[in-house]
Amino acid sequence: KKITVSSKASKKFHGNLYRVEGIIPESTAKLSDFLYKPENRVTWDKSLKVYNMVHRIDSDTIICHTITQSFAMGSISPRDFIDLVYFKRYEGNMDIISSNSVDFPAYPPSSSYVRGYNHACGYICSPLQENPAHSKLVMFIQTEMRGKLSPSIIEATMPSNLVSFILNAKDGIKALRSPAGRGYHQSGHSSFLK
Numbered sequence: 001k002k003i004t005v006s007s008k009a010s011k012k013f014h015g016n017l018y019r020v021e022g023i024i025p026e027s028t029a030k031l032s033d034f035l036y037k038p039e040n041r042v043t044w045d046k047s048l049k050v051y052n053m054v055h056r057i058d059s060d061t062i063i064c065h066t067i068t069q070s071f072a073m074g075s076i077s078p079r080d081f082i083d084l085v086y087f088k089r090y091e092g093n094m095d096i097i098s099s100n101s102v103d104f105p106a107y108p109p110s111s112s113y114v115r116g117y118n119h120a121c122g123y124i125c126s127p128l129q130e131n132p133a134h135s136k137l138v139m140f141i142q143t144e145m146r147g148k149l150s151p152s153i154i155e156a157t158m159p160s161n162l163v164s165f166i167l168n169a170k171d172g173i174k175a176l177r178s179p180a181g182r183g184y185h186q187s188g189h190s191s192f193l194k
């Protein structure tokens with residue numbers, strides 16, 4: 001499927017930094033918008049139960065609350081995250097979406113979920129040189145799951161979850177483009193706090 005995943009030890013925590021690369025058949029501007037906006041995220045990202053913008057700092061910076069699905073056949077329970085997400089467009093039509101977990105008093109940890117922590121993560125979307133109507137998506141992920149999890153379970157499941165993210169994004173964009181999916185982007189699941 002032309003998706004590559006590589007990893008190395010993170011310098012931020014006792015775990016891995018993952019690099020994932022894939023090609024998405026969509027322009028960079030539309031892909032970035034699709035990945036960045038919380039409105040549709042749970043409709044296509046099968047790893048998430050909840051993805052809500054809980055605070056807008058400015059037009060390019062938001063704080064999001066995310067709750068993941070359980071995975072690895074239930075051996076990894078749902079986690080929740082509070083992330084600062086920042087969007088920046090660079091010359092050459094390259095977009096970078098960066099995020100990092102933060103403490104946000106309005107959303108303290110809950111006894112219902114283990115509070116995970118995303119060390120500096122991000123997506124880089126750039127036009128594919130040989131076909132600018134397609135985009136190269138490179139992701140850097142270093143997620144500290146926390147809780148009582150064996151590192152070997154995380155290392156065994158993380159690569160396939162990251163490949164699934166790219167496949168789900170491709171399917172989500174395809175659904176958005178299809179005539180049946182036209183109203184799709186307007187049925188947001190987010191509860192925005194202005």
